[in-house]
Structure formats: C-alpha cells, structure tokens
Amino acid sequence: MAQITTKPSRHMPSYSTKVDLFMERVIARNPHEPEFHQAVREVIDSVMPVVEVTPAYQQARILERLVEPERVIMFAVPWVDDRGEVHVNRGYRIQMNSAIGPYKGGLRFHPTVNLSVLKFLAFEQVFKNSLTTLSMGGAKGGSNFDPKGKSDNEVMRFCQSFMNELYRHIGPDTDVPAGDIGVGDREIGYLFGQYRKIADRFCGVLTGKGVEYGGSSIRPEATGYGAVYFAEEMLATHGDSLHGKRAVVSGSGNVAQYTVEKLLERHAKPVTLSDSGGTVVDEDGIDGEKLQWVMQLKNVRRGPIAEYAEKFTGAKYLPNQKPWNVPCELAFPSATQNEIDADNARTLVANGCICVSEGANMPTVPEGVDVFLDAKILYGPGKAANAGGVAVSGLEMTQNAGVTHWTRQEVDVQLRKIMQSIHESCVKYGRKDKFVNYVRGANVAGFVKVADAMVQQGIV
Numbered sequence: 001m002a003q004i005t006t007k008p009s010r011h012m013p014s015y016s017t018k019v020d021l022f023m024e025r026v027i028a029r030n031p032h033e034p035e036f037h038q039a040v041r042e043v044i045d046s047v048m049p050v051v052e053v054t055p056a057y058q059q060a061r062i063l064e065r066l067v068e069p070e071r072v073i074m075f076a077v078p079w080v081d082d083r084g085e086v087h088v089n090r091g092y093r094i095q096m097n098s099a100i101g102p103y104k105g106g107l108r109f110h111p112t113v114n115l116s117v118l119k120f121l122a123f124e125q126v127f128k129n130s131l132t133t134l135s136m137g138g139a140k141g142g143s144n145f146d147p148k149g150k151s152d153n154e155v156m157r158f159c160q161s162f163m164n165e166l167y168r169h170i171g172p173d174t175d176v177p178a179g180d181i182g183v184g185d186r187e188i189g190y191l192f193g194q195y196r197k198i199a200d201r202f203c204g205v206l207t208g209k210g211v212e213y214g215g216s217s218i219r220p221e222a223t224g225y226g227a228v229y230f231a232e233e234m235l236a237t238h239g240d241s242l243h244g245k246r247a248v249v250s251g252s253g254n255v256a257q258y259t260v261e262k263l264l265e266r267h268a269k270p271v272t273l274s275d276s277g278g279t280v281v282d283e284d285g286i287d288g289e290k291l292q293w294v295m296q297l298k299n300v301r302r303g304p305i306a307e308y309a310e311k312f313t314g315a316k317y318l319p320n321q322k323p324w325n326v327p328c329e330l331a332f333p334s335a336t337q338n339e340i341d342a343d344n345a346r347t348l349v350a351n352g353c354i355c356v357s358e359g360a361n362m363p364t365v366p367e368g369v370d371v372f373l374d375a376k377i378l379y380g381p382g383k384a385a386n387a388g389g390v391a392v393s394g395l396e397m398t399q400n401a402g403v404t405h406w407t408r409q410e411v412d413v414q415l416r417k418i419m420q421s422i423h424e425s426c427v428k429y430g431r432k433d434k435f436v437n438y439v440r441g442a443n444v445a446g447f448v449k450v451a452d453a454m455v456q457q458g459i460v
C-alpha cells in the first residue's frame with residue numbers, strides 16, 4: 001500500500017481551497033445533481049489530505065477518475081397496467097467503479113429516483129463495498145416507477161420490462177444488483193425470473209433472492225442487524241451498551257423492521273417508526289408482537305404506518321412529521337436521504353441522543369453531520385453502519401459461486417465479524433486523541449483500498 005499519513009481535513013484552509021476547486025469542476029461537469037455533489041464533497045473533504053501526501057494518487061488522477069462513472073445506462077421501461085393503459089418509466093444502472101470487484105449495488109424503485117440520486121448512491125457504494133473487506137465494486141440502479149398502489153401483476157410486468165434491457169449489462173462476474181427502497185423479495189423474484197428466462201441461465205446474477213432459489217439466510221435482516229451491531233461497537237468504545245436505551249427509528253420498511261428486531265434482542269426500547277405519511281410514537285415500546293403486526297402491514301397489506309396508532313392504544317400518530325423530536329439515547333435513521341436536517345440534529349443532541357447509526361444512505365444533511373461531530377457524539381455514517389446488507393449480499397455471491405447454502409447462524413457470525421472489522425477500520429483512520437470521527441475513518445479506509453487497486457491496474 002502507498003505510504004499515507006492522515007490529518008483532519010475539516011476546517012483546514014489549505015485543503016478546503018483544494019476541495020473547493022475540485023468541487024467547482026465536479027459541479028460544472030455534473031450540473032443539477034445536488035445529491036451527487038453532496039456525497040462527493042463529503043468524501044473529498046476526508047480524503048484530500050491523503051491524496052496530498054501520496055504522489056501516486058495524484059499522478060494517476062484517482063479523484064478525477066473516481067467521480068466519473070465507468071458506465072451510465074439509461075433506458076425506457078414501457079409497461080401495461082391492469083386497465084390496458086400503456087406507461088413508460090425511465091430505468092438506470094450506474095456502474096461507478098469496478099477496481100476491486102464486479103459492480104454491486106441495489107435497485108431503487110421510487111418516484112424521486114433520478115440520475116443525481118443514483119449517482120450519489122453508486123458513489124457511496126464504492127467506499128462502502130470496499131469497507132466490507134469483500135471483493136465488490138460499486139453500482140446502483142433503479143427507476144422512477146412507484147410500486148405503491150400497483151397490483152402484483154403490474155409490478156411483475158414492470159420488473160419484466162426493466163429486466164428486458166438490464167439483463168445484457170449484468171452477470172455474476174460483471175454486475176450483481178440487489179434490492180433497495182421499493183425493491184424487496186417480490187420485485188427481486190420477478191426480476192430474477194425474467195433474467196433466467198431471457199438469458200437462459202440460472203446463476204447468482206441478483207442478491208436478495210428467496211432462499212428457495214439461491215438466496216442467503218438473513219439477507220433481508222442484514223442491513224438492520226448490521227446497523228445495530230455497528231451501534232453496539234461504537235457504544236463499546238465508551239464502555240457502554242444498548243441495554244435499556246430508548247431508540248428512535250425512522251422508516252418502517254426492510255431496514256427499519258430488522259433494526260427494531262435486533263434492538264429488541266439487545267434489550268433496547270424502540271419507540272418510533274415512520275413512513276412517507278408521518279410518524280408513530282409508542283411510549284410503551286414497540287415489542288415483538290407489534291413488530292410482527294408492522295411486518296404484515298408493510299410487507300403484505302402494504303398499508304400506511306398511521307394504522308399502528310389505530311391498532312395499539314397508547315400509540316400516537318404525528319402526520320407529516322419525522323421522529324427526531326422524540327427524546328432518545330439512540331437514533332437509527334432508516335428511511336431515506338437527507339431526512340435529518342441541522343435543526344433535527346440539534347434537537348436530537350439537546351434531548352440526550354448519544355449515538356446515531358445510519359441504516360439509510362446519507363440520511364443526514366452536511367450541516368447535521370457537523371452538529372453531531374461538534375457535539376462529539378457517536379455518529380456512524382451510512383456507508384459504514386449500513387454496510388451489513390451488501391456484506392451479506394457478498395456472502396450470497398460466494399455461496400452461489402460454490403453452489404452451497406450456509407445456515408442463519410453461520411451467516412450471522414460472519415456479518416457480526418464484518419461489522420466489527422468495518423468499525424476497526426473507521427477507528428484506525430478516524431481516531432484523533434480520544435474522539436473517533438467515523439465519517440473520516442470510513443471515507444479514508446474505503447478510499448485507500450480502491451485507490452491502491454486503481455494505481456496497480458494502470459490507466460484503464
């Protein structure tokens with residue numbers, strides 16, 4: 001590995017000027033992509049000091065090459081609804097960087113999907129995948145299709161049309177998509193079925209598959225479980241644990257559900273869930289039985305979280321509100337990007353929050369991140385804290401390649417180890433005196449491996 005020394009980039013004028021100049025060029029080259037600019041800025045802020053002292057990275061123009069996707073695929077996705085009407089959505093796959101392994105990253109189906117959102121997610125994915133210690137490059141894809149309110153048949157026809165184009169760009173050694181917002185078991189099943197049909201191959205081309213056809217144990221659980229394991233590791237650095245602590249969780253989808261499940265196993269007390277309509281607060285705590293009801297509501301009936309407050313006495317529904325005003329010691333943002341603004345962050349800190357572990361990708365705006373760092377609370381950014389999902393996807397790829405299937409316990413042990421190793425990497429690169437800046441730690445640790453691989457492989 002190239003010899004590096006790391007210094008803090010935040011508030012250091014010489015680096016800031018370089019970062020500003022770099023960002024000016026990124027913004028000019030990628031106009032109207034605010035989420036992508038935000039994700040790039042955060043990483044460049046952290047890694048510029050490393051690049052400054054590593055001539056090999058400068059000579060190979062590593063930063064300039066990292067912010068340019070290796071390939072962007074955009075395509076039309078025409079489909080027919082149950083009334084016979086024709087619709088067309090836009091499909092994407094951003095293949096960002098494959099220096100350390102085949103492209104890997106989820107598919108998101110949500111009306112807010114656009115090029116900027118997917119480029120930010122693909123960029124983050126490069127560093128996250130590197131942190132897992134597994135061989136996976138970074139990618140992301142999806143569509144502005146909204147599965148909400150669609151019948152199973154409509155979702156199936158959409159997935160089939162989406163795969164009619166995507167299949168020629170993916171494969172077990174080239175690019176292996178998975179799920180993300182709006183893409184769960186049902187969608188992965190339809191996508192896999194269509195791939196198998198048109199490619200005439202049964203192989204590990206997608207992860208998050210059902211266990212009946214090559215899926216890994218605890219892939220659905222992995223992101224939520226991993227975010228809780230990461231919080232546990234952070235708390236342990238203070239000699240503390242999750243036991244008995246109040247937790248606020250946003251979202252009520254895949255990541256939120258399994259975050260709550262693992263919190264309960266660790267005897268913490270989750271008190272909120274939310275969705276795009278609002279937040280439910282349950283001061284009695286969301287227990288295992290209530291969680292099962294939420295899983296039925298969200299995964300089978302696909303109803304709004306507001307129904308929770310009608311079902312369970314004592315619970316309150318706060319329409320159009322996020323959960324960040326609810327006092328807590330632990331926060332698990334698990335819905336979407338930029339869901340915690342600077343005021344929300346200040347409120348969390350003022351109300352006694354000591355640990356934030358991000359299940360979602362980039363859920364905190366940059367000013368909010370600064371609030372957490374200035375307050376010196378334990379703050380685990382998404383690319384470290386939510387890497388458990390893609391880590392188990394990597395383990396699914398290994399199982400598929402070896403035509404084998406590991407037990408729940410075997411996968412969980414590996415997930416736990418990977419989250420511990422990610423935490424160690426963050427501490428190694430992010431510690432200054434007694435404080436660990438996990439943002440810098442995650443960015444630098446993820447970056448160095450990819451940058452070294454790029455240097456070794458030449459200009460390709």
Ligand code: NDP
Nearest residue numbers: 180181182223251252253254255275276335336360361389
């Ligand atoms: P799901 O689709 O299962 O759930 C998403 C949840 O977030 C739903 O409750 C949804 O509400 C809510 N939500 C989505 N968009 C918005 C919005 N714009 N405003 C308010 N609420 C919103 O997705 P996941 O649980 O899989 O993903 C959640 C987050 O975790 C995302 O940031 C994703 O990128 C990240 N992530 C997921 C991984 C995975 O393995 N699934 C891996 C790593 C990160 P509603 O039901 O009303 O739409």
